[in-house]
Amino acid sequence: MLNSVAAIANPFTRLFDDQSQYWIDNSGHMTLGIVMLCICSALVLGFLISLLYMFTNRKHGYAQSYVIAMPMLSSMVATVIIMMCLMIDNSSGTKAAITLTGAFSLTRFRSAPGDPKDIAYIFFALVMGVVCGIGYVGYAGLIFLVMAAVLLVLHFTNFAAPKTQDMTLKVTIPEDLNYNGLFDSIMNKYTTEWKLRRVKTTDFGTLFDLVYDVHVKQDIDQKKFIDEIRTLNGNLNVTLVLYRYDDQIYNTKNK
Numbered sequence: 001m002l003n004s005v006a007a008i009a010n011p012f013t014r015l016f017d018d019q020s021q022y023w024i025d026n027s028g029h030m031t032l033g034i035v036m037l038c039i040c041s042a043l044v045l046g047f048l049i050s051l052l053y054m055f056t057n058r059k060h061g062y063a064q065s066y067v068i069a070m071p072m073l074s075s076m077v078a079t080v081i082i083m084m085c086l087m088i089d090n091s092s093g094t095k096a097a098i099t100l101t102g103a104f105s106l107t108r109f110r111s112a113p114g115d116p117k118d119i120a121y122i123f124f125a126l127v128m129g130v131v132c133g134i135g136y137v138g139y140a141g142l143i144f145l146v147m148a149a150v151l152l153v154l155h156f157t158n159f160a161a162p163k164t165q166d167m168t169l170k171v172t173i174p175e176d177l178n179y180n181g182l183f184d185s186i187m188n189k190y191t192t193e194w195k196l197r198r199v200k201t202t203d204f205g206t207l208f209d210l211v212y213d214v215h216v217k218q219d220i221d222q223k224k225f226i227d228e229i230r231t232l233n234g235n236l237n238v239t240l241v242l243y244r245y246d247d248q249i250y251n252t253k254n255k
Contacts, residue, residue, distance in 0.1 A: 046074030081133025
């Protein structure tokens with residue numbers, strides 16, 4: 001009975017062993033099954049990471065190409081590591097050197113600058129590919145569970161979320177309206193901090209465009225904020241946008 005239990009448990013306990021020791025059989029040939037186990041494990045874990053990314057970004061949206069890149073990246077990194085390990089000595093020290101100096105230098109992810117959290121997911125997939133590639137499939141699954149739990153806790157607790165929103169406010173006023181101190185009371189009511197960034201004349205000098213950096217309070221009614229400004233600027237244009245989506249024409253550094 002005990003032997004039967006041990007036989008059943010053995011495949012599961014071996015998942016936490018270095019699977020690369022089973023890549024070469026007694027005849028000196030590659031064991032295809034174990035190699036495929038490591039690659040497929042990396043692919044599955046990369047796919048689970050992409051699902052986790054989709055879940056945590058469902059409110060903000062995400063790019064399909066970014067989601068597809070994660071399982072592909074993890075499986076390709078695992079394949080590279082396996083092939084490199086098969087070509088050299090099977091010692092753990094050599095594989096550790098490959099992991100640190102080979103994988104991270106051969107695998108490059110290039111994209112436009114974005115959210116640092118998105119880059120963290122890419123490195124998450126990269127790590128899963130490396131761990132599976134050196135043969136520790138069980139530990140790769142364990143690391144995934146721990147990191148996924150941490151990411152979910154941070155997501156549901158809204159950890160480190162700021163109490164204000166960095167936004168850009170553009171207000172159009174007529175040329176005969178003195179803007180100095182005009183909106184101070186409204187700014188103090190709806191924002192925690194604000195600064196006038198730029199003043200520009202438009203329509204042959206008949207209008208002024210005022211551009212402010214504002215830290216808008218999270219619990220305010222943005223419509224009331226805009227409506228109160230409209231009562232002072234003659235009901236002309238008022239634009240309020242998130243700072244990171246603000247277009248470049250408001251950036252004085254590029255002028």
